[in-house]
Amino acid sequence: MQQNRLGAGGSAIIQRQVFVGGWGVLSYGDVLGKRLWAQIWHNFLLFLQMKEKTIYLYVLDTLSDWEPGYALAEINSGRMFRKGAQKFIVQTVGAGKEPITTMGGIKIKPDISVTEVSLKNAALLMLIGADLWDDPKHRPVLSLTRQFLESGIPVAAICGATGALANEGILDEYRHTSNDPGYLKQLQGYSGGDNYVMEPAVRDGDLITASGLAPLEFAREILARLDVVEPAALTAWYNLYTTREAKYFYELSELFPQEG
Numbered sequence: 071m072q073q074n075r076l077g078a079g080g081s082a083i084i085q086r087q088v089f090v091g092g093w094g095v096l097s098y099g100d101v102l103g104k105r106l107w108a109q110i111w112h113n114f115l116l117f118l119q120m121k122e123k124t125i126y127l128y129v130l131d132t133l134s135d136w137e138p139g140y141a142l143a144e145i146n147s148g149r150m151f152r153k154g155a156q157k158f159i160v161q162t163v164g165a166g167k168e169p170i171t172t173m174g175g176i177k178i179k180p181d182i183s184v185t186e187v188s189l190k191n192a193a194l195l196m197l198i199g200a201d202l203w204d205d206p207k208h209r210p211v212l213s214l215t216r217q218f219l220e221s222g223i224p225v226a227a228i229c230g231a232t233g234a235l236a237n238e239g240i241l242d243e244y245r246h247t248s249n250d251p252g253y254l255k256q257l258q259g260y261s262g263g264d265n266y267v268m269e270p271a272v273r274d275g276d277l278i279t280a281s282g283l284a285p286l287e288f289a290r291e292i293l294a295r296l297d298v299v300e301p302a303a304l305t306a307w308y309n310l311y312t313t314r315e316a317k318y319f320y321e322l323s324e325l326f327p328q329e330g
Contacts, residue, residue: 123193125160128184128211132201135174137228137282140289140311141196144299150307150326155298158193165207173200184210192223193296199229199282212238219276226292229282236260245274249281286311300325 125145127138144150145158164170164180171177187195195218197211212234218225219240227235232248235241241254242262248254251266270284273291280288290308293299299307303325310318 121191122157122159123191124188125158125194125196126163126187126192127160127196128198129162129164129170129172129178129180130200130202130205130208131170131172133170133172133178134199134229134282135172135176137198137285137288138196140286141226141292144289144293144307145296148298150293150303150322151298152300152303156193156296158296163187163211165210184214187214189217189221189223192218194292195223195225196292197225197227197231197234199231201230203230203234208234212240215240222276224276224278224292224295226278226280226288226295228280228285228288232279233257235279236262241265241277241279244277244279245272246277246279247272247281248279249283 125142127142142160146160148155148157151157161181162178163182163184163186166183167180169177169179195211195215197215202208215225215227215235215238229249232241232246233253236246236248236254237257237259239259239261241260242265244262245265245267246262247267247269251263251268254260254266255263269287271278271280271287271291273295276295278288278291278295280291286308290304293304294301303322306318306321306325309315310322
């Protein structure tokens with residue numbers, strides 16, 4: 071149907087009307103306006119999604135340098151991320167802000183202390199093996215681990231860090247792994263032996279655990295939980311590092327061709 075209207079200058083404006091479900095009878099101009107605002111809202115939601123989230127890496131003296139390496143390299147570079155995937159920043163967290171020294175002799179000054187961690191924009195808490203997890207000053211991050219899990223934010227622990235979680239009773243209700251079941255059974259606070267899984271790395275909901283001998287599997291489970299890499303790419307990446315066969319390098323090259 072057509073309707074004649076007089077514009078401000080007195081000339082007749084022919085404006086076609088259409089019916090749009092849920093909005094009643096609207097002009098094309100109205101429809102375009104609605105579509106514009108819908109697109110603006112969609113873009114705004116994408117912007118919120120694309121806002122960088124934080125990966126928290128807890129650091130302490132004697133930290134095993136190699137254990138978080140594969141995961142951090144892929145998270146920080148984003149080189150395997152699917153188009154439009156969530157981006158992350160990595161922040162180091164300490165019991166305080168004093169520098170720590172890793173097992174490899176590298177000094178790291180934490181970006182923030184454990185009391186400054188915010189769950190609001192958190193994507194993951196990463197706990198790494200070390201010889202000093204028994205030190206009481208690390209108890210606050212174990213309490214923080216519970217807060218992460220209760221809030222549906224993933225936690226990834228490897229090697230000695232799994233022992234720290236086990237001693238707090240945190241592993242009891244999750245399928246999990248560690249360096250060895252006997253290692254956990256000796257801990258007074260642990261009673262989750264029935265949920266122990268003899269695998270290099272295990273992901274059960276929001277909790278990831280791994281043996282200290284499985285940093286690659288640890289990284290694979292983290293990337294899978296963050297859901298930023300296509301399964302085919304993650305499989306090819308894992309196969310490349312485990313088999314060292316060139317065909318998986320070429321498979322990755324086809325999935326991520328270099329520009330230019």
